[in-house]
Amino acid sequence: MEKVAMMIKARRLFKDISDLPTIPAIVSRVVALLDDQDAVPDDIADLILSDQVLAARVIRVVNSPLYRTSNPIPSVKRALLFLGFKSVREMILTSYFVEGFNQKEQPFDMKMFWVHSFSVGAISRRIASLVEYPDAEKAYLVGIIHDIGKVFLGYYCKEEYGLMLDGIRNTSHTTYEAEYEFFGTTHCEVGLCLAQRWNFPSLYSDIISHHHSSEMGSEDPFLTSIVALADFYCLSHVTSDCVAQASIPGQSEEHAWKILTQFSAVPLTASLEHFLSDLDGEFESVSHEVDLLFNTMITS
Numbered sequence: 001m002e003k004v005a006m007m008i009k010a011r012r013l014f015k016d017i018s019d020l021p022t023i024p025a026i027v028s029r030v031v032a033l034l035d036d037q038d039a040v041p042d043d044i045a046d047l048i049l050s051d052q053v054l055a056a057r058v059i060r061v062v063n064s065p066l067y068r069t070s071n072p073i074p075s076v077k078r079a080l081l082f083l084g085f086k087s088v089r090e091m092i093l094t095s096y097f098v099e100g101f102n103q104k105e106q107p108f109d110m111k112m113f114w115v116h117s118f119s120v121g122a123i124s125r126r127i128a129s130l131v132e133y134p135d136a137e138k139a140y141l142v143g144i145i146h147d148i149g150k151v152f153l154g155y156y157c158k159e160e161y162g163l164m165l166d167g168i169r170n171t172s173h174t175t176y177e178a179e180y181e182f183f184g185t186t187h188c189e190v191g192l193c194l195a196q197r198w199n200f201p202s203l204y205s206d207i208i209s210h211h212h213s214s215e216m217g218s219e220d221p222f223l224t225s226i227v228a229l230a231d232f233y234c235l236s237h238v239t240s241d242c243v244a245q246a247s248i249p250g251q252s253e254e255h256a257w258k259i260l261t262q263f264s265a266v267p268l269t270a271s272l273e274h275f276l277s278d279l280d281g282e283f284e285s286v287s288h289e290v291d292l293l294f295n296t297m298i299t300s
C-alpha cells in the first residue's frame with residue numbers, strides 16, 4: 001500500500017468537515033505542564049482549578065471505582081499527589097477523547113469499540129511493564145487512542161463504512177484491508193490527520209499512523225511494537241463488529257516482536273506465540289479493569 005497516496009485521500013476526507021469535535025485549549029496546556037519535569041503540584045492544581053469543568057472531572061474520576069481509594073479525595077492537589085502526574089495526564093486526555101466522540105452515531109457498536117480500545121490500552125500497559133518500557137502510562141494512553149481514525153470514518157462516512165462492514169462480516173478480511181479497498185485509505189492515515197488536528201504529541205500520531213505497519217514507525221519503535229502486539233492480541237481474543245478477528249501474525253507483528261526482543265530489558269520467551277499466550281493469565285484482570293474504565297469514562 002502506498003502511504004503517500006493514502007495520506008492524500010485521508011486529507012481529502014477532512015477537507016470539508018467543519019463540525020470536528022475539539023479538545024479544549026486548557027486541556028492541551030494542562031497536559032503540557034504535566035509533561036514538564038520542573039512543574040510542581042501547586043502550579044498544576046491552579047491551572048486545573050481555573051477550569052471548573054476540568055477540576056470536577058479530575059475529582060470525579062479519581063474517586064471512581066477505577067482507582068479504589070480507601071478515603072474520598074476532596075481536592076485537585078490531593079488527586080495529583082495520589083495518582084502522580086503521568087496518570088492524571090493520561091486520565092484527562094482519555095476522558096476528553098472519549099467524550100469528544102462518544103455522542104456520535106456510528107454504524108458499529110460503540111461499546112465494543114471502547115472495549116477494544118481500553119483492552120489494547122490495558123494490554124499495552126502490561127506488556128510495557130513486562131519488558132520494562134520506561135513509561136507504562138504512556139503505553140496505556142496510546143493503546144486507548146490507537147484506532148481513533150475508525151470513529152472518524154464511522155461518523156463522517158457512515159453509510160459507506162456500514163456497507164463496508166456488512167461486506168466483510170463472517171469473512172477473513174480485516175477492517176484495515178477493507179478500508180483500503182473501499183476508501184483508498186485506512187483508519188491509520190485518517191487517525192494521523194485527526195491527531196495532528198488535535199495537536200497530539202508527534203509520538204502519539206506516529207503510533208496511530210503505524211500500528212498496522214510497525215516497521216514504518218519512526219518516533220519510538222519500542223512503543224510502536226508494544227501497541228501493535230497488544231492490538232494483535234486483542235484482535236485475536238475479543239470479537240467485535242468493528243474490529244475483524246486476527247489470528248496469524250503478519251509482517252507488522254513479526255517486526256514488532258523482533259523489536260520487542262531487541263529492546264526488552266529482560267529476556268523474553270522464544271516465540272511470539274508463547275509470549276502472547278502468557279498474557280492469557282492477565283486477561284481476566286484486564287477485562288475487569290476495562291469494565292471499570294468503561295463505567296467511569298462512558299456512563300457517568
Ligand SMILES: [Fe+2]
Nearest residue numbers: 146147211212
Ligand atoms: Fe487499527
Ligand SMILES: [Fe+2]
Nearest residue numbers: 120147231243
Ligand atoms: Fe485496534
